[in-house]
Amino acid sequence: MNEMTRPMLHLMKKIEVVVQAADIKLVETVLRDAGIAGWTMIRDVAGMGHHGFHQGRTIFSDESGLVMFVGVAPADHIRNAADNLRDLFHTRAGVLFMSDVEVIRSDYFVAA
Amino acid sequence: MTQVSKIVAADNGTAHASPSSLALKVELAARTVAPLWPLESAIAVNPLSGFEDMPFEQALGDAARLFGTRAGLDLRLWRRLSAMGRPTREAVRQESIRDLGGLERAFEMVGPDITLVDCLMARLYDLPIADALAHDGDPSAERVAEWCAAYFAKGVAAIPLGAQAPGLFAAALPLLKASFSNPLVKSVPETPMAAVRWALYRLAIEPADQQRFLRSTVARMPGWAGHIRWRDEQADDDRRQERPSGMADLIALILISDLAVGARPVEAIDKRVDVRRQLAAHFQIAADRFSPAVRDLCERDDAGLALIFQQAAEREFATPLAKSIAAKAKTAIADEASPDAQLLFCIDVRSEPMRRALEAQGAYQTVGYAGFFGLPIAVREPGSPRTRRLPVLVGPQHELALAPVRGAEEDARDYLAARDRDRSLRALFNRLKSGLATGFSTAETVGGGAGLWMALQTFAPGLSARLRRGMGGDPQALAPAIDRHAGGSGLTAGERLSYARAMFALTGMKATARLVVLLGHAGETVNNPYASALDCGACAGHGGAANARAMAAILNDRDTRAALGIAADTHFVAGEHNTTTDDVRLFDLQFLPETHSGDLERLQQSLAAAGEAVRTERARKLGRTEQDLRRGAAHWGEVRPEWGLTGNAAFIVGPRRLTRSIDLDGRAFLHDYDWRIDGQGEALATILTAPMVVAQWINCQYLFSTIDNDRYGAGDKTVHNPVAGIGVVRGNGGDLAVGLPRQTLFHDDGTPAHVPQRLTTIVYAPIKRVETLVEQQAVLRRLFGNGWVRLIVIDPQTGQVRRWADDRELNEDAA
Numbered sequence: 001m002n003e004m005t006r007p008m009l010h011l012m013k014k015i016e017v018v019v020q021a022a023d024i025k026l027v028e029t030v031l032r033d034a035g036i037a038g039w040t041m042i043r044d045v046a047g048m049g050h051h052g053f054h055q056g057r058t059i060f061s062d063e064s065g066l067v068m069f070v071g072v073a074p075a076d077h078i079r080n081a082a083d084n085l086r087d088l089f090h091t092r093a094g095v096l097f098m099s100d101v102e103v104i105r106s107d108y109f110v111a112a
Numbered sequence: 113m114t115q116v117s118k119i120v121a122a123d124n125g126t127a128h129a130s131p132s133s134l135a136l137k138v139e140l141a142a143r144t145v146a147p148l149w150p151l152e153s154a155i156a157v158n159p160l161s162g163f164e165d166m167p168f169e170q171a172l173g174d175a176a177r178l179f180g181t182r183a184g185l186d187l188r189l190w191r192r193l194s195a196m197g198r199p200t201r202e203a204v205r206q207e208s209i210r211d212l213g214g215l216e217r218a219f220e221m222v223g224p225d226i227t228l229v230d231c232l233m234a235r236l237y238d239l240p241i242a243d244a245l246a247h248d249g250d251p252s253a254e255r256v257a258e259w260c261a262a263y264f265a266k267g268v269a270a271i272p273l274g275a276q277a278p279g280l281f282a283a284a285l286p287l288l289k290a291s292f293s294n295p296l297v298k299s300v301p302e303t304p305m306a307a308v309r310w311a312l313y314r315l316a317i318e319p320a321d322q323q324r325f326l327r328s329t330v331a332r333m334p335g336w337a338g339h340i341r342w343r344d345e346q347a348d349d350d351r352r353q354e355r356p357s358g359m360a361d362l363i364a365l366i367l368i369s370d371l372a373v374g375a376r377p378v379e380a381i382d383k384r385v386d387v388r389r390q391l392a393a394h395f396q397i398a399a400d401r402f403s404p405a406v407r408d409l410c411e412r413d414d415a416g417l418a419l420i421f422q423q424a425a426e427r428e429f430a431t432p433l434a435k436s437i438a439a440k441a442k443t444a445i446a447d448e449a450s451p452d453a454q455l456l457f458c459i460d461v462r463s464e465p466m467r468r469a470l471e472a473q474g475a476y477q478t479v480g481y482a483g484f485f486g487l488p489i490a491v492r493e494p495g496s497p498r499t500r501r502l503p504v505l506v507g508p509q510h511e512l513a514l515a516p517v518r519g520a521e522e523d524a525r526d527y528l529a530a531r532d533r534d535r536s537l538r539a540l541f542n543r544l545k546s547g548l549a550t551g552f553s554t555a556e557t558v559g560g561g562a563g564l565w566m567a568l569q570t571f572a573p574g575l576s577a578r579l580r581r582g583m584g585g586d587p588q589a590l591a592p593a594i595d596r597h598a599g600g601s602g603l604t605a606g607e608r609l610s611y612a613r614a615m616f617a618l619t620g621m622k623a624t625a626r627l628v629v630l631l632g633h634a635g636e637t638v639n640n641p642y643a644s645a646l647d648c649g650a651c652a653g654h655g656g657a658a659n660a661r662a663m664a665a666i667l668n669d670r671d672t673r674a675a676l677g678i679a680a681d682t683h684f685v686a687g688e689h690n691t692t693t694d695d696v697r698l699f700d701l702q703f704l705p706e707t708h709s710g711d712l713e714r715l716q717q718s719l720a721a722a723g724e725a726v727r728t729e730r731a732r733k734l735g736r737t738e739q740d741l742r743r744g745a746a747h748w749g750e751v752r753p754e755w756g757l758t759g760n761a762a763f764i765v766g767p768r769r770l771t772r773s774i775d776l777d778g779r780a781f782l783h784d785y786d787w788r789i790d791g792q793g794e795a796l797a798t799i800l801t802a803p804m805v806v807a808q809w810i811n812c813q814y815l816f817s818t819i820d821n822d823r824y825g826a827g828d829k830t831v832h833n834p835v836a837g838i839g840v841v842r843g844n845g846g847d848l849a850v851g852l853p854r855q856t857l858f859h860d861d862g863t864p865a866h867v868p869q870r871l872t873t874i875v876y877a878p879i880k881r882v883e884t885l886v887e888q889q890a891v892l893r894r895l896f897g898n899g900w901v902r903l904i905v906i907d908p909q910t911g912q913v914r915r916w917a918d919d920r921e922l923n924e925d926a927a
Contacts, residue, residue, distance in 0.1 A: 020890050025345065026139055033135040055888045058794075059614065060486070060802030061505040064889060084133040088140075091165065093890060 010106035013078035015071045017085060018045060019094035022063040026088060031071055034081035037111040039071035049095075072101055072109050134309055134322075135360075141326035142359040144178065147346055148338030148850055150838050153653035154644045155504060156757075158812035158900075159334070159824045159850055168870070168899040172415060178331045182820040184418025185868050187241050194237070198867050199425040201237070207424035208232045222406045226395055231409050236417055239390045252369035253332045255291070257847050259284040259365065260336040264355050265836030280340075281307065281361035288365065292372035300368055304360035311367035329363050335848025337362055339838060346504060350497070387411075418819075422869055426902060429761055429779075430872040434904045437770050437874060438913045441906055444769040451477035453627040453715050456619070458483025458648055458656060459781040459803055460633060461760045462691045465729055467782070469722035471772060476718065478768060479621045480782035482803045483632055483650040485663035486614045491592050492600065494528060500652045501659050503806050510607070512592040512662060513600025519702045520589040527585030534584070569638070569748040577638075577746035588699060592662040594669070608666045609675050615663070616676075618795045620767065620786025623667075623682050627711045630663050631696065632656020633689040635756070639748040641834045642826075642853060646691065646756055649806055660686035661699055668703070683708055692745040692754045694723040694730070729778075730754065735859075751829050751855040758857060758866040760814060763807045765799055766876030766906075781807045787877040787908060796877055797885050800892055804873055808901050811871040817851035818868045821858070825851035872902040879907045879914055886916075 015036075019027055021043070031039055044056040045068045057065030071081070078098060085096050103109060146157040158164070163171035176183035194201055208229050209218040218229040262273035263280050273283045281304040289297050296314070301307045308326075317325045330337045340357050387410040392399035452475045457463035459480045467478040484501060490508040492498040500508055516524030544554040568576040596602035603611070616622065634655030635646025644653035651659055664686035666672055683705065687698040696719045704712060724738075731738045733755060744750040762780040764771055771782060783799050790796055817825030826832065826849035832840040839848035857866045873896075875882055882905045886892045895901045896916045903916035 022891075026136065029135050029139045030133055033133045051890075051893065052884075052887045054890075055797065058798040058801045058889075060482070060488075060503060060798055061805065061891075062507055063505055064797075064801045064891060080133075084136050087133075088136065091140075 007104050009102040009104060011075075012072050012101050012103050012106070012109055013075045014099050014101045015069070015073075015078045015081055016097045016099075017069040017071075017094060018047075018066055018096075019069075019092065020063075021057060021065050021067050023088075023092050023094070024067055026092070027069055027085070030081055030084045030088065031069065034073075034084065035077045035111045036071045036073045036081060037109055039069050042068040042070070072103060074110065077111075134305060137323050137326055138305070138308065138358075138360045138363060140323060141330045141363070142337070142341055142344075144327045144330045145334045145337045145341060146850070147341040148335060148839060148848065149342055149346070149504075149653065150339075151641050151834060151840070152644060152837055153499070154642060155649050155653045156645070156806075156810040156813040158809050159816050160812065161809075164894050164898065164900055166898060169419060171898075172419070176415065178328055179334065179823060181823040182244060183413075183415030184422070185819045185864070186244070187236070187414055187417055187421075189862075189864055190418060190421040191237060192863050193425075193867060194421065196863075199421065199428045203424040203428040204236060204421060205229065205233060207420050207427065208236065211420055211423075220405055222403045223395060223397055223401050226397075226402075228405065228409065230395075231391055231406055232420075234391060234394050235387070235409065235412070236420060238394055239387070240385075241414065242385055250332055251373065252366050254846055255369050256284075256362065256365045257333065257336060257841070258845060259287060260339075260362070260848075261835050261841070261845075263357075264339065264838055278356060279304065279361055280355075280357040281364050284361075284365055288368060288372075292369075294372045297368060297372050304358065304364045307364035307368065308360050311364060311371060314371055315367065326363060329366055330359065332366060333362065333847045334850050335839060338850055339848060348498070425867050426761075426869045426872065429869065430874075430902060430904065433762060433774075433776075433872070434874055434906065434913055434915075436774055437764070437766070437876070438906045438911065440770045440773065441876060441908060442911060444772070449475070451475045451625045453477075453629060453711065454479065454621065454623065454625045455629040455631055456481050456485070456615075456621070457631050457689070457782075458633050458650060459763075459783050459807070460648065460650075460691075461757050461778050461781055462633065462754075463631075463689065464776050464780055464782055465726045465778045466689060466694065466722060467768075468772075468775065469725040469729075470718060472725070473718035473721050474714070477625070479619050479784045480768070481615060481619050481621075481784065482806075483648045483656040484659045485630060485632075485656075486611050486618070487659050487662055489592070489659070489662065491658050493587075493590060494598065495532070499654060501654055502652060503650050503802060504652060505802055505805060510601050510603060511599075512594065512602065512658075513597045514590040514658070515593040515597050515600070517589060517591045517700060520586075523586050523589035527587055527589050530583060530585040531587075566748070569746075573638075573743055573746035573748070588657060588697075591700065592658050592665075594662055594665045603662075603666065605671050608669055608672045611663070612666055612672055612676060617789065618798060619784040620789055621784060623676075623678055623684075626681050626708060627683060627685060627715060628667070629685045629687055629698070629715070630660040630667075631687045631689050632658075632660040633691050635754060636690050636692040636745040637750065637753040638746060640750075640753070641832060641840050642829075642856070645852065645856070646754060649810060650803070655688055657686065657688040657697075657699065660688065664700070681707070685712075690745075693742050694726045696723060733865075751853075755865060756852075756856055757810055757814060760807070760811055761867075761869055761872060763804050763871055763873045763901075765796070765804075765874065770876060785876070787881070790877075793877075793881045793885055796875070796881065797889060800873075800875075800885065801889055804901070805891060805895075808871050808895060812900070813851060814857065814866050815868045815870065818857045818864050818866045821851075821854050825849075825857065826853040829853040829855045870900065870902055872904060874904045874906065876906045876908060878909055879905050879912065 017027055045066045046054055046056045054066055082096060082098060143162045146159050146161045149155050160171055160175050163175050172183045175181065194204060209215060212218040212228055212232065219227045222228050222231060259273060263283050301310050312322055337359065340359055340362055343352055343357060388402060388406065389399050454477045455470065456479045457467055459482055463480065470476050471478060484503060488502045488506055488509040490498040490500045490511045491514050492511055493514045498511055502508060544550040593600050594603045594608065632655060633648055635643065637643045637646060647654050648656040664684040667684040685698050685704065686700065687696050689696050701712065727738045727741055731741055734752065744753045759779045764780050765783050765785045767786060768784055783803055785796065785799060821827060826840060827842055831842050833844065834840050835848065841848060857864060859865050886896055896903045905914050
């Protein structure tokens with residue numbers, strides 16, 4: 001594949017957020033409000049944290065356990081989301097990561 | 113902004129690139145109130161659920177300031193309770209000494225022959241008590257409540273609001289503009305979030321204060337705000353889309369109403385009395401003879417004093433209970449012998465007296481499990497919307513059709529026909545009643561009949577109940593189909609097996625008897641908007657029969673039995689315990705083989721005898737005769753058909769043999785658990801994160817509804833008016849009531865029947881396992897660490913008893 005036919009790549013930012021399942025709605029509000037068009041949500045994630053190992057959800061409670069959001073959008077939208085999540089983390093437990101990514105269809109990641 | 117001020121702002125961290133999300137602030141503000149379920153499925157919630165991330169004691173004070181409520185039960189009521197020994201004066205004295213920091217400090221002399229603990233006891237028991245402040249009216253909230261009622265009470269409100277409008281705010285906006293002459297309201301933006309932003313700007317609320325301000329705004333209407341939360345987060349989609357709304361709608365309406373009439377005055381009246389002078393009068397000395405050491409004690413508020421009573425009650429209840437369970441753990445032998453029958457009851461506190469009474473009737477083994485039997489289902493009656501039959505912590509995974517039971521097809525047809533007839537009559541009546549031309553003639557036409565019916569319900573409630581049942585048919589002629597049926601998904605072989613396995617794994621029970629009965633429960637009452645509060649909380653405020661029948665069907669299923677290795681002569685039967693009359697009805701007995709008719713007959717005799725014993729016990733507590741309990745279940749003027757879960761105080765996780773010989777007085781949720789078969793602690797994690805959380809909600813609802821029945825509770829039942837099945841208002845308007853009515857919690861003379869105390873959870877499992885679990889589950893760290901639930905662990909291997917202390921470690925001191 002030469003340079004002419006290689007698909008054009010666009011620089012975007014990715015945000016990954018791990019929060020308690022009880023706070024799903026709060027994170028969705030932040031992402032939507034920051035203009036992020038869509039995201040992936042992975043339920044029942046587990047892992048090591050400040051409080052030791054966090055288990056996945058228990059069978060009779062959707063609110064136990066952790067979830068992970070993955071969103072991709074233009075850098076300013078992701079920064080807005082991160083700023084607001086920082087406010088959220090004053091009172092709620094969670095972590096967030098941001099990183100640079102490249103995508104093929106840039107229009108796909110911009111809110112209509 | 114000049115360059116210099118920019119730098120200063122950046123240093124202060126205020127030169128934030130993006131304005132903080134108003135949508136997030138509104139969403140966080142919404143969490144100030146608990147969701148409020150509609151009447152048909154009223155379930156208990158902690159009205160202070162939004163405060164569980166702070167210590168219990170602090171939450172009491174913060175919430176009291178925000179909601180304008182009491183932070184503790186009125187000291188006069190605590191004195192009355194303590195005079196009855198609940199808690200005893202001695203327990204309060206011990207708690208006072210502990211509260212003062214131990215013996216040395218408590219017995220410090222602060223006056224002639226007067227110790228510090230004497231002064232504290234005088235404050236607790238003897239000094240005059242100032243009256244609580246009267247609540248000021250909130251005209252904005254009252255006005256917005258009217259609009260909410262008109263908007264949400266679709267089909268019932270005489271003047272429905274917003275037939276076409278896309279939300280509460282849009283629907284109320286024209287009314288709002290018409291209500292005020294203030295020119296300001298003409299420029300209100302059209303969308304709720306923009307209107308909130310606009311109002312915050314007009315009210316000059318600084319960004320840093322906005323979160324607190326929005327929380328206090330939502331707290332002005334906990335009822336309708338709670339209803340909006342329920343719609344937003346819990347309701348099925350069809351219900352949500354029917355009347356769209358969000359918290360921004362409500363906040364915008366309140367704030368704009370405030371703006372239109374001028375900002376709401378905030379006043380704090382300091383009615384502090386001179387406690388030192390009161391103490392001096394009590395001890396008959398001059399006020400100046402007290403040493404300065406008495407000052408801290410004088411400055412305590414009534415809420416702090418009430419907490420001493422509460423903690424004394426908690427300790428006096430929990431310590432001996434934990435000790436006797438620990439003693440039983442050493443001596444009680446495992447019930448390995450094959451019992452006459454095994455019965456699984458809901459963990460509900462009302463099951464405990466029934467279990468105790470039944471066990472006294474013969475070799476019956478009773479087991480406690482969440483009353484939805486672990487089935488995450490919704491059920492759908494033909495021609496009706498689905499109803500959820502599972503704890504609200506979890507969403508329904510399956511929708512089962514309610515189908516006619518084999519052998520009861522005719523009864524099912526009669527029931528459905530009667531239901532449809534009743535529906536169309538009601539619809540017609542509502543149309544005629546509100547029609548301009550038909551209103552008066554309707555009253556004349558149906559008035560005579562209605563009067564007769566009222567007379568019948570008053571003077572012959574038993575007869576009216578029989579007539580109603582005769583005319584209405586039997587809804588139990590329909591049962592959930594676990595096979596695919598009429599739109600219902602049914603349950604696959606794999607699903608059946610996994611739900612059956614979960615039941616045995618969580619309870620540690622083995623099906624060994626010839627009869628195994630799964631008992632749901634339901635209350636029975638008429639003309640009672642709070643009827644569903646007497647039903648099963650694990651079944652989302654419905655009777656538990658459907659879940660019990662579905663689970664029995666699963667366990668009688670050939671393939672499931674084969675996979676589980678259930679003996680051929682073991683049969684499962686579903687039933688429902690009526691908690692108002694203590695009758696037990698068993699279902700689908702036509703499927704039981706002839707060989708088991710003798711077992712069934714003996715069991716039914718025992719159930720009848722046990723029911724009678726429990727009725728006697730309950731009648732005494734209600735101060736009535738047994739016969740009167742039956743009458744109350746059918747009487748339309750009955751305000752207290754039963755005590756519900758009043759008195760609830762403990763959640764015990766362990767085998768029944770540890771509690772079997774203890775009279776728990778209907779105050780304990782009992783969940784069976786066998787630590788030996790739960791190596792990874794998964795079953796215990798499930799029990800503590802789901803059934804225990806539901807029990808904690810119930811406990812907190814009873815606790816706070818008692819502490820301040822006017823604000824956290826629903827107040828006096830006799831002035832309740834239901835609003836379209838959504839909730840009740842008091843008199844003819846105002847906010848929706850939250851919590852429980854006065855009659856559920858208080859005796860007629862005003863003495864609390866429910867002693868406000870936090871839930872004590874007692875777990876029989878290795879201490880290390882419990883510690884690990886609490887570390888792994890955020891909800892447990894929050895509830896135990898912040899003191900919302902008291903945790904006591906009894907270690908089966910070492911016999912140690914430990915209490916979860918405030919320092920978040922299991923303390924050696926169990927007392």
